[in-house]
Structure formats: C-alpha cells, structure tokens
Amino acid sequence: MPSSVRGTIPVFKLYGETGVWPTPDLIHCESIAERSRLHDWEIKPHRHSDLVQLLYVQAGCAELEVEGALNRVEEASLLVVPALSVHGFRFSRDVQGHVLSLALPLVEQLETGLPLAPLAAASCHAVGEEKPRLDALFASIAQEYGQPAAGRDLMLQSLISMLLVWIGRRCLAAQQHEAAPLDKGRVHLQRFTRLLEEHYREHWPIERYATDLGLSAAHLNALCRSLAGLSALQVINQRVLLEAKRNLVYTTMTINQVADSLGFSEPAYFSRFFKRSTGVAPQAFRQRR
Structure with a gap:
C-alpha cells in the first residue's frame, strides 16, 4: 500500500514506491522511460505529500493531467506538478525526457528571493526555441546527480535554481500577457x-x-x-x-x-x-x- 489509508487517492514518495525516500538527497532525478516503462507507459492518478515534480518531455508524445486539467504534448514541454496535486500521465513508447523530484524543504529554500513561487501552482510550458538550453540544463542535472563529486550538492542546487528562474520568468510573462499585476x-x-x-x-x-x-x-x-x-x-x-x-x-x-x-x-x-x-x-x- 502507498503511504495513505486504504480507499484514498494513492500518496507515494515516488510513483509505485512506498518505502523511505530512496536517496539521502532532497532531489531525485531519472528519465521518464526509467519508471514509466515499468507501468506500461501509464502513470495512474496519484499524488505526493511532500515533494514537487518537474517533468520535461523532450521528444515523443504525452498526455499530462494535473487536477483534471489535461495537456496533450507533442513538442518539448516542461510540466510543474505541485505537492498534493492529483496527477497522472500517459506516454508514447518513444518518449524522451526527465523527471526531477524536489522535496518541499529544498523547494522553499530555492524559491527564497525569487519574484514569485514558480512551483506553487501547476503549469505547462512549451519550450520552443529554448529547447537546446533546457536540454543542456537537464543533462547537466542528470549528470551531476548520477556521480558523487566535490561540491555536488551546491552544483545541483545552482543548476536547479537556474531552472526555477526560467520557470518563474515564463510564469511572469504569462501573467503580464493575460492581465495587469495583481491589484x-x-x-x-x-x-x-x-x-x-x-x-x-x-x-x-x-x-x-x-x-x-x-x-x-x-x-x-x-x-x-x-x-x-x-x-x-x-x-x-x-x-x-x-x-x-x-x-x-x-x-x-x-x-x-x-x-x-x-x-x-x-x-x-x-x-x-x-x-x-x-x-x-x-x-x-x-x-x-
């Protein structure tokens, strides 16, 4: 059983895992295929109580649902899944990309000083011309995550901070396009x-x-x-x-x-x-x- 009472929406640490957090980090990084192929390319609706996820679809097709809002992705896109949001995904078998999971204490630390909290609400961003930049950033995160080296924690937090700034800028641009600043x-x-x-x-x-x-x-x-x-x-x-x-x-x-x-x-x-x-x-x- 996941870490929730029977009969409620499943609450996992990572999808399909019910044990303790699998790493001493407050970060977990893996490819989309690594976990989804174990579940026939479908991640059924569930939620996480204490972590935020960033799902970067680089290639292939995906149906990404968060709190009933469905995004059909056929181009490079980055999805933000806030803590406690009910979400589920379906992927094509040729999907390429990354899933980055961040524990809430780290999120709160990294969001300090940002003009807004970019991970507080669900959002889906078409990457467009920024794809080479996002590809390189996620590749660097995955490489740094997978090998112990001096200054690893600082490097990971720096790379993820760059990613949060990118998301924050996209959210601000969307707000400015849709409406005036909050009154x-x-x-x-x-x-x-x-x-x-x-x-x-x-x-x-x-x-x-x-x-x-x-x-x-x-x-x-x-x-x-x-x-x-x-x-x-x-x-x-x-x-x-x-x-x-x-x-x-x-x-x-x-x-x-x-x-x-x-x-x-x-x-x-x-x-x-x-x-x-x-x-x-x-x-x-x-x-x-």
Missing part, C-alpha cells in the same frame, strides 16, 4: 482561496472567512463575483464538490465515508448537495466515470 482585490481573493483550502471541510460560513480576511461578507461576495464570476458560497461549494468528485473517481470510499470526510453531518445531506450541484447522485456519477 488588492486579487490579493484578497488569493488569500480567500488559501484559507478555503485549509477549512472547506469545516463548512465555515461566509462571515467567518470574511472576518479572518478583514473584510465584510458583502465585500467578499462582491470580490468573488467580480473576479471569479461566482458568489463566495459558490466558490466554497465548488471546492467541496471538487474533493467529492476526486474521492468518487479515484478511491473506493463508500458514499457515507466520502460524506463524513467532507464534514457532512448526514450522508443524505451530502447526496442532496452533490445532486443539486451536478444533476446526478454520487453513485451515478461514480458509475459514469
């Missing part, structure tokens, strides 16, 4: 989202979220409608619904267990909530998927 309203919405992630199972009323954010309930509602197109209650319900769908699709938990894990006092209340939100009962949703 105060967007900052409040981000804080609300983080707070919601911590407490959605507790079914806090909107007023409690607003109080913790230093806002009125009306102001929080207005921000959500303006920036997310949903009321604050709808944002909360969507987060609960996402977790319910995950558990119904990826686990063997009973409907009662799913309801209990999400803080519903009665399974019937959960079933009504789910059907009202999706149009189908939880069991019917599970069978369709």
